[in-house]
Amino acid sequence: MQEQLIDKVMEEIKRRMETAQTKAAAGSEQAACISPTPGITEFVGTAMGDTIGLVIANVDPILHEKMKLDPRFRSIGILGGRTGAGPHIMAADEAVKATNTEIVAIELARDTKGGAGHGCLILFGAEEVSDARRAIEVALKELNRTFGDVYANDAGHIELQYTARASYAINKAFGAPLGKAFGIVVGAPAAIGVLMADTAVKTANVEVVTYASPAGGTSFTNEVIITITGDSGAVRQAVIAAREVGRKLLETMAGPAPSLTTPYI
Amino acid sequence: MQEQLIDKVMEEIKRRMETAQTKAAAGSEQAACISPTPGITEFVGTAMGDTIGLVIANVDPILHEKMKLDPRFRSIGILGGRTGAGPHIMAADEAVKATNTEIVAIELARDTKGGAGHGCLILFGAEEVSDARRAIEVALKELNRTFGDVYANDAGHIELQYTARASYAINKAFGAPLGKAFGIVVGAPAAIGVLMADTAVKTANVEVVTYASPAGGTSFTNEVIITITGDSGAVRQAVIAAREVGRKLLETMAGPAPSLTTPYI
Amino acid sequence: MQEQLIDKVMEEIKRRMETAQTKAAAGSEQAACISPTPGITEFVGTAMGDTIGLVIANVDPILHEKMKLDPRFRSIGILGGRTGAGPHIMAADEAVKATNTEIVAIELARDTKGGAGHGCLILFGAEEVSDARRAIEVALKELNRTFGDVYANDAGHIELQYTARASYAINKAFGAPLGKAFGIVVGAPAAIGVLMADTAVKTANVEVVTYASPAGGTSFTNEVIITITGDSGAVRQAVIAAREVGRKLLETMAGPAPSLTTPYI
Structure with missing residues (x-):
């Protein structure tokens, strides 16, 4: 009888853990879509692969020079993630097609959160911050698709x-x-x-x-x-x-x- | 009634797991401070970030040359960690201020135990091994502070x-x-x-x-x-x-x- | 009495978890030995360190050129792993001793599945695919030994x-x-x-x-x-x-x- 009780407890524990995990997974998925804004005007959004999208309306001139950015672009869009470079490049490609921006840098980190691949940092240049923002929005939205064949x-x-x-x-x-x-x-x-x-x-x-x-x-x-x-x-x-x-x-x-x-x- | 029992068991499990974790955490903290010495004279100590501090009184001449060390320094202090480079450089900076040593190498690994950052290897040169040892001691002690704004x-x-x-x-x-x-x-x-x-x-x-x-x-x-x-x-x-x-x-x-x-x- | 019951449940949980882990470990060990073949003729086998061994009988001429392979070798043997470079190099050394092949490339990745070391990609060149296959077989078998002093x-x-x-x-x-x-x-x-x-x-x-x-x-x-x-x-x-x-x-x-x-x- 005690055996049975223990079995029941074990089952219950398993069930509850699975429910908790499902909830957590669903929560994190939702978080990826409607993440709370940090109250920073430069923040655009987040996406899978620990990806974040940001814009800077007027890059500081000293930093602008240190980053070797093209002088034509006052504004930049910033797309970066821990996992994935291919998905981000493909998403960025759709973003430049759809907006008045240019790609000014694509840098690949040795990352993927400890996996075998790359993380990345992609910079878009724009004359107007609204263009940079639009490019980042498009890229963030594309990522769900471009991670599809990973x-x-x-x-x-x-x-x-x-x-x-x-x-x-x-x-x-x-x-x-x-x-x-x-x-x-x-x-x-x-x-x-x-x-x-x-x-x-x-x-x-x-x-x-x-x-x-x-x-x-x-x-x-x-x-x-x-x-x-x-x-x-x-x-x-x-x-x-x-x-x-x-x-x-x-x-x-x-x-x-x-x-x-x-x-x- | 069985529901209630299961709830109680779940609570108890949770409580015990938390206690175990707290104990483990406390234990590891203590371990970082008073780690047992390995019975090796070159060993100075350990610190957070999987950091270890060592000294060599007389570096082997063949190795000395292969490492391209300055001929002035017979002795070296060795500070290395899996996580962190900034904290170690700042700690090393305090160590050179406080001792009769020089920094002969700062090398950054792509590490952080699978995170996004660096690990490091820092070498101090000294004419006397006591100076090298002192430098490592100072640096190890500083690390707790220099990890503070990570x-x-x-x-x-x-x-x-x-x-x-x-x-x-x-x-x-x-x-x-x-x-x-x-x-x-x-x-x-x-x-x-x-x-x-x-x-x-x-x-x-x-x-x-x-x-x-x-x-x-x-x-x-x-x-x-x-x-x-x-x-x-x-x-x-x-x-x-x-x-x-x-x-x-x-x-x-x-x-x-x-x-x-x-x-x- | 309830205390006692909870204790018993905790013990039982611990026991079952350990049994499950032991079984999982044993299973993975067995999996490393008798991995199911993927039904691909190029597949030779797998080994520890997430190692895989493959052969290509006739490397595509375009790819052959892009990979800068020696024109003498139509066939290649491919040995790659996530963890370890030393073990693979030593194993490859035994393989070239035992077969009619040459080493055409040894590349070290920053990998080890998030650890501090290397992963690797080693290519053997051969005029006949049977030689390449034999080299990979020898190397895969050696790995268990060459991981021995890790x-x-x-x-x-x-x-x-x-x-x-x-x-x-x-x-x-x-x-x-x-x-x-x-x-x-x-x-x-x-x-x-x-x-x-x-x-x-x-x-x-x-x-x-x-x-x-x-x-x-x-x-x-x-x-x-x-x-x-x-x-x-x-x-x-x-x-x-x-x-x-x-x-x-x-x-x-x-x-x-x-x-x-x-x-x-």
């Missing part, structure tokens, strides 16, 4: 990105041609990325824009990253083939590697 | 440092003028650091010594770091203003970001 | 490696002379590594091949790493002496630092 588990992550028409953020970050289809293929640990890269370029007739690995082109992350351009159908096909092989390998290492949000490619 | 939560951290009179460690690390007031402003993720930097330089009439970001001046950490010099009142005011804005942003991202010890600025 | 706890880790006869992987990674005894001494945080290095070179008549620290020779890891060569008895003695001092310091910082597998030196 798949992760305890062993690492893979990331895929695709756009039918690359704009200035992609051009700034990778030197990819403007207006053409563009894709990113990332595998971590880097070993997986090598095979994903090989799969991508063998699948369809695409051009390799960049190849990056731990010792070159990354900030020492444990990733192999290729970026590709070409015909939109070919780029998409290459990215999807790389995703299949990368996800299988990652799941062989450490079990299910679900999408962080919802796949978009 | 505020952290799950999204990142901010760090502020201030001294009315910079000495050789600060000069070595940042090229800041000797004998003048000096401050450090750090924000992670880097996006927060940009706004903190802007706030600092707008608040008071200070001079920017260095500006560092993920792609330049850091070891690829997800931080923006500015160092400032000038009138002591102005530097202090700038640092405090940056702290206010940085802490608000960090807390908007992920809730309370308390000081790691006790604020000193 | 000791870790919450404060950091130390790592020792020793071979009586260095081969091409070691030569490629460190420039150490072929056919001679060779050892690696690693301490993290870096402060510990300095004292281990000093101890090693003072213990026996060895030659220092390389000295690496956070700011030079590492990928910004919080490690000091020396590699040594010389008489096999001397190298072994130096490595063992460094291990003693390093382990004592690490354990002073954060308690027991057991071997990750079984010490082999």
